[in-house]
Amino acid sequence: MAVLSEEQTMLRDAAKSWVSEKSPVTAFRKLRDSGNADGFDRTAWSEMAQMGWAGILIPEEFGGSGLGYLTLGLVLEETGRTLTASPLVSTALTAATALLLGGNDAQKKAWLPKIAEGKAIATLAVDEAAHHAPARIALKATKSGTGWVLSGKKTFVLDGGAADLVIVAARTSGKSGDTSGITLFLVDGNAKGLSRQKLKSVDSRGVANLSFDNVEAGADAVLGSVDHGFGILEATLDRARAGLAAEMLGSATQAFETTLDYLKTRVQFGQVIGTFQSLQHRAAKMYTDLELTRSCVEAALSAIDNNSNDVAQLVSLAKAKANEVYHLVSNEMVQMHGGIGMTDAHDAGLYLKRARAAEATFGSAAYHRDRYASLLEY
């Protein structure tokens, strides 16, 4: 655990207790079984917003606390522990970041206060296929009069079904795969011509496929500058990846601790199974991986707060490690629980499903290994 300021410690502890009281895993299970179409609980979200979590990144002038990414990471780690499904990632982390990095004053005034209050759900729409690929943007934005018209599709958009604001990465010149020629647009979630298909994903989070059929956007809808949106997009994604990695670290840590408790109580062959050395060594290795991953996640978040020049490297490191450790721990959680871990009534399956969904979001481990190697030029 990083060395925290008093403010950070208080917020972390507040998150810990709220999550255990108001949002245990059973709450997520109920949400899942209720077939809630949003994929999150709006009452819980407004409570989170009241505690100031939606505005952790947002400066005070826009109604937030501006505490930064390491602080938001602390909260995400706690909500991750109980698989809390909320717009923290889509709205408070990703969309808020895009507005902060690329928005002009009017755009910030229009959206940041609403986000901080928890009144607006916002999200970033990037990918157009099954795998994360930020430069593979084909969704077309063409000039029409003073404004623009958007046509194309976006896939697996987090909270895309509930979003009031969709920040869309569109192609304004060049071809899919080019990093230049990408422009970000602010599009109203209910804009004419925008149809949203809510998906039933394995981890029951609210994701949607969006299709844009000549959706109109005014000149003032452009976030940042035309054709040069990729810089903001990548910077936004890196912050989203680091925050998601923190959430995954929390989930993996809880999955590990739950499993460790089981190892200490389940008896077979007249022994608590935690006394079997092969399980002990596997547990010790998981603990080691969790500690290594924590260092990477905290380093990435701090680097973002300090505007270090190695943010990209550290973020790909953090996301890759978080993917690997959550992958390992979620598999071991099922295996070490044995048959009971295979039942839907047990939590192991929930952690396993969330793990794979989070692994695939904003880049798989292989994606970030490739990126890391490319950043190091080999």
Add this chain to the structure above:
Amino acid sequence: MAVLSEEQTMLRDAAKSWVSEKSPVTAFRKLRDSGNADGFDRTAWSEMAQMGWAGILIPEEFGGSGLGYLTLGLVLEETGRTLTASPLVSTALTAATALLLGGNDAQKKAWLPKIAEGKAIATLAVDEAAHHAPARIALKATKSGTGWVLSGKKTFVLDGGAADLVIVAARTSGKSGDTSGITLFLVDGNAKGLSRQKLKSVDSRGVANLSFDNVEAGADAVLGSVDHGFGILEATLDRARAGLAAEMLGSATQAFETTLDYLKTRVQFGQVIGTFQSLQHRAAKMYTDLELTRSCVEAALSAIDNNSNDVAQLVSLAKAKANEVYHLVSNEMVQMHGGIGMTDAHDAGLYLKRARAAEATFGSAAYHRDRYASLLEY
């Protein structure tokens, strides 16, 4: 273990007993410490030849027994168990195969009987750099009169220092990397202009770098047909890889058994260490890998004997698995022996060193994974 014919069983048992009497690991250690420049023991080799091992692939008409590759694999597995260093791989396996696949009657008459008798050491010279790459042939052969002149270099040629016959893959047209334009030549080991640099490799086997400075070769020196040598070369290499995989399987099996014996005798914390479950599970996994590898090696050798159409696939499978299992077992041999395994006086280091040298010979695991994938067209 494959189901063997009576003849095969007899030969295997003969090999077992000769190896344990005449060529235990101590013999290889003595060879190493003697600084023997050939990298093998000529007396031992003539004994092996007298037992008919040098002629297992060679038809009776040329003084061999023509028993085939699975049979030679049985012998290689036994010699591999004690790290016996001999020209079996270079001469009886690789060079004999090249002559059988590509040689005309005169060439076969000239060399096969000598090889079967153990009177001639022969080898194949392919690679020109640190990594195995059969198509990367730059060594040039240019026509001169009725014959040819060869210039260039070959690296890490097995028994290249002692070889009476060097079968050289040379470039007669096209550029390095092309599979066409490669021609095989029979070159006398003492040919004028051929200089040989014997190398001191980590596993003390006899390897050498050869450099060709306008070495003359007659028209009758061409093995197979001009510019179309790659087919024979790859077929020869596949047979060499399968045989080497059998030798590696033998080495890995012995390394495992020696380690297993140690687990049953070494006492720490008042326990034979073999009672510790984490070591038991690691041992059980090694045993599993050894069994899987055995299936691949035997399947590859049988496929060669049966001229199946999936020889290339099965050989890359066998070599990759043999590399992986010998890599794992040789590391575990050191680790499970603890400090004593780190001493030069113990055999663990010898198996470890041989493992890496054999892994790098005729293609690493990564090389064969890539080849396997390419053969399956993905």
Add this chain to the structure above:
Amino acid sequence: MSDLETFRSETRAWLEANCPPSMRGSGASAIAEEGDSPIWGGRRAKWTNPDGKLWLDRMAGKGWTAPTWPKEYGGGGLSSAEARVLQQELNRIKARPPLLSFGIWMLGPVLLEYANEEQKREHLPKIARGEIRWCQGYSEPGAGSDLASLRTKCEDKGDHFLINGQKIWTSYANYADWIFCLVRTDTSKKHEGISFILFDMTTPGVEARPIKLISGNSPFCETFFTDVKVPKANLVGKLNGGWEIAKRLLQYERQNISAGGFGGGSGYDLEHAAKDHVGTENGKLADGDLRARITQHKMEARAFALTVRRLEEEAKAKKGPSPAVSIVKYAAAKVNQDRTELLVEALGHQGLGWEGEGFSADEIAATRGWLRAKGNSIEGGTSEVNLNVVAKRVLGLLDHQ
């Protein structure tokens, strides 16, 4: 022409004539997950497709649902060589298995070995004809890996046995007609207090509750026994002699797994899924990292298949199983789990759908198959227990003191 070749040509001709077209083509493994598949037979079989019944009856008529069992018990009386030819010919036309049956895979072999003549004549033909569907009453909530600690009580009431207790992981107990069950007939000993008994699932006091798995399917049940009266004639082997039978039956279960490894899930081919979603660069998968791991898996899967074949040949030659069979269950689970993980990874988000719009049937099957496969290293003996067995029985390592 050798006898075997004659047999092959006759078999081929018969199958051509008798295997209904709708029973040809793959899908058997996928079906295996569905409890109500006609191919499982039994009293309550729903013949959604009449060809299924036709195919079963024709094959049962020749005794080919249990090819190597003696003819007098409803089997085909084939040699193992002939049985292999039959299987090859079935594969050739992609015929669906005429009958999926724990009776044939697991119970039959032990009845042939341990049951009395009366029991054999009573049960084996009905198994072979698919008239009675069986389930396995082994694991209990407190007795998983440590099966011998089972507590389901079986009391001798003079003219009958009285059974009370609970089983778990009883496959398709909710569809089964009869159960072969391990019960405790002596509480003073552990292994020597276990008996092997058969009874009808319609007996009063038997209740089977399906367990929902993380994959969404319910192939297993919790099964409760409350004062279940069982005729004494239903005891197989000696009283308190059930553990030997239990172990032997587990061997057959593992060998049965070994025969094909774990299948199930999507038929979606791994490298094609990867090509579709990851793309290629001059013929190679664009993601070199994924390509390497896919290849590592495909090599291991091939090595596993070659090993199963080799062990069969050796067993045939040596007239007895090679010690190496004990690695098969462990390896089979690993291979299937790696395959399903890689398939989901290759499919990206498309491989993470639960149901509904936006996902193809193959994609959903990939997701469900990946989740279902997590059980492969748990069911029928955990991988940890498999490795213990290899370490102790094969490698001769001792228990920790």
Add this chain to the structure above:
Amino acid sequence: MSDLETFRSETRAWLEANCPPSMRGSGASAIAEEGDSPIWGGRRAKWTNPDGKLWLDRMAGKGWTAPTWPKEYGGGGLSSAEARVLQQELNRIKARPPLLSFGIWMLGPVLLEYANEEQKREHLPKIARGEIRWCQGYSEPGAGSDLASLRTKCEDKGDHFLINGQKIWTSYANYADWIFCLVRTDTSKKHEGISFILFDMTTPGVEARPIKLISGNSPFCETFFTDVKVPKANLVGKLNGGWEIAKRLLQYERQNISAGGFGGGSGYDLEHAAKDHVGTENGKLADGDLRARITQHKMEARAFALTVRRLEEEAKAKKGPSPAVSIVKYAAAKVNQDRTELLVEALGHQGLGWEGEGFSADEIAATRGWLRAKGNSIEGGTSEVNLNVVAKRVLGLLDHQ
């Protein structure tokens, strides 16, 4: 300007003026393998390069060979913050360590904690000045992982102790002047029968025989004690109270490893070696399989380095080591073994030379370093023991009954 910044600028200036040019530039870790390197100091130091002596004396003069030790014992009396600044400045100019010393890394800290005033004044300054070179007498042929089972006998002969027995893996015992040694002073108990004692290696009856490793180097010895007379004043701490000291010293040893992880072997950079020998295709390593594994390793190495830094910061903040330090030795060994394996793989046959023509010095160093690294998971506590410790002390799992 903060005090720390003042200290930094003064330090930088002093180093500029006092670090001889030949003592700058890398290579320290490679040197660490050579027993006769001047940088180890000691009575028998051979000053092949006089600058080495000069550099040592200048640094020792300021107490900067042991920066955080109290001044009165020859240390620099620096705060840990200042010590970090000093190290940063030394790294900045790639200065070689002025002194490699088990006395500074391991013995010094425990003497400061457990020795009496007389022992501190006698030994610490000589350690700091590099006058006396120490070796560690811990492991025995029968006492490796199970260190507490050591049997080297130490008898109380009234006016002196008499020591008989054998040690193994005594680092550079053949070059050392003194040894800190674990001996058995009570055979009736295991842990409570061990004492911690110091003595001069020139005492009659002491013999050190170098052990040749698979890497060809001999950094360790077998050391034999035959009727070695040791003054009673050389006992550190209480009689039979040595185990506590022994464990603490191992902590320092592991922390010392944690400081930098295992180095050694070739300075050859992994991805550049791979580029040279495997080649690239549009900027990426041509072998995507190797590239993925190299990256996995580099990420783990980076994660390890970040963890070491984090644990230091936490220890500073919490005024005590985090429990997580127990993972460091295990992780350090794995990282270095992966690195050296990958380097050898990347170099292909060029990475498999033993000596002589055909191989560069860097290539030979890669081979030797790969072999030497195999010991990382054995020396100073095997990885198996490390994992046991994590499982029991950190995770609270119990011993097998």
